[in-house]
Amino acid sequence: MAKFDILEDLKWRGAINQETDEEGLREYLKNHDDLALYCGTDPTGDSLHIGHLIPFMILKRFQLAGYHPVILIGGGTGAIGDPSGRKTERVLQTAEQVKENEKKLTAQMKKLFGTENFEIVNNAEWLGKMNLLDFLRDYGKFFQVNNMLNKDVVASRLENGISFTEFSYQILQAIDFYHLNKDHNVQMQIGGSDQWGNITAGIDLIHKLEGSDQKAFGLTIPLMLKADGTKFGKSAGGAVWLDPEKTSPYEFYQFWINQDDRDVVKYLKYFTFLSHEEIEELAEKTEKEPWKRAAQKKLAEEVTKFVHGEEGLKEAKMITEALFSGNIKDLSVKQIEQGLSSAPSAEADKEKKNIVEFLVDTKIEPSKRQAREDVKNGAIYVNGDRQQDLEFEVDPSSAFDGKYVIIRKGKRKYTLVHVK
Incomplete structure (x- = not known):
């Protein structure tokens, strides 16, 4: 059993947006210590960014509380692309790109979650084996088009149009939850606030196929905005x-x-x-x-x-x-x-050059007069050393493998000079 109330902890952290059945989940956690929960990510890129990290931080909290996290890498759904948050159709990636992205995301997840009490699954394992008739007969008949149209992620796209491919994404994600619930004993899915419709579609499918008593829960995380109202993560x-x-x-x-x-x-x-x-x-x-x-x-x-x-x-x-x-x-x-990747930069050749000329040629100083004044006043540092000698020669080969000369002007105004 968990040693503390994970749901109360998440509430204190402001990390819960919506829950499908808070009372039922509390009751389950009270009587079981075997909760397994999952969060998915599609391999549409070769790395996660910190915006993606938010639901996985919640998953990590459950892991630390003694529960069993499952990461779903969407090798199947990633070949299609989630319409969520997009105004236009996603550009489909090649199978090779998806595979390469899968490898890199898997490595990132292993680094974050370790090897204890944690597993990674790939939905290509079951979605990739399904043919069209199986999809329509076994699952498609349980989804009402009018309900699918009302899902936020679809409704927001109707004005500009949405392909059947992206329209069907919510069915595939629902199948994922059903498969994990039935074959991996996963009772809960978590995701961003934009995933609410997909999560509830999965729970509905589980209840239709396995009965209304089957335990399945959903939890979403609020959209994170900065104090100035802009989106977090950039x-x-x-x-x-x-x-x-x-x-x-x-x-x-x-x-x-x-x-x-x-x-x-x-x-x-x-x-x-x-x-x-x-x-x-x-x-x-x-x-x-x-x-x-x-x-x-x-x-x-x-x-x-x-x-x-x-x-x-x-x-x-x-x-x-x-x-x-x-x-x-x-x-x-x-x-x-x-x-210094985001510092101002300049270029210089490999020849030694008088410090005043060097500063003007690299446009660190606007004029020789200003350059002489700053050198004499001790405002100029070359590769970490203060230089006040107007006769000093800058030798580009003297430091940093001859690749860079670092000029600092004043307290912390650096320029990265690339040696050609």
Whole structure:
């Protein structure tokens, strides 16, 4: 049995949007410790981003409470594409793309959920074996078209049109829940708020095929909005990915540490496994000492460690500290690329050049007069060292494998100069 009330914990965290049968689920949890629940993701891309992470964080909470999480990788449904949240038809991917994406998403999930009390299934295993007549006879006859048209994800598409392919997606997802309920003893599905119609369609199908007493529950998570009303999950550079090759651990860490005071407590509740007491203490610090950004630092540490492990967090903090202090000489080329990926950049050739000329040629300084003034005043740093000598020559081959020259102007205004 779970040691605490998982549903009350989720409510405190603001993580429940809708439940199909709260009373029935509470009763089930009270009398059983074998709840299995699933969340699905289609392999329409080769990485999840932090917006996708939200329902999987809920799944992880159930795992930590002693329940059995199941991840469904939609090798079958991913070949079609969920119409949810889209105004136009999804571009279908090749079978090879879907397979490659499946591998990468599976690896990400194993990293997040470990190997204990956890399993991954792929709906291509059962959907791929079904022929058209089986689909229509065994399942299609249980779905009323008028009910399907009323589902939010379909209704929102009717004005612009929706193909039969995407229209049928909700039937396939319902079959998934039915299959997992019958053959894997999965009693609950969780998903984003846009999945409510698909989840309830699955529960209806289970009850029609297995009887109304069959245990099947659904739970959705609220749409997450930032305090300014915009959708959560994007940075200035686009989506924040879980794949370290797409979003480095340093960039990932910086995304979280730069969150608004108005949002940080909500994100601590959603994205960390800190106790209620720890989060309330951080909320108090945010209110009384916001300039210390204690909550943001803790948020960044916890989420980066969860997604990228201790090593990823260690590297992110090391790069952050080096750039903050200006002590960048010990950073590797790869770490420099992580830390300054969004910094202003310039190009220079391999020849040694007088510092004043170098600053003007790379457009770091607008004029030789300004360059001389900043050098003399000690505002210019080359590869981590302050340079006040107007005769100093910048040698592009002297650091960072000859690939970069790092110019810092003032406290933290870096320029990454690429050596051609």
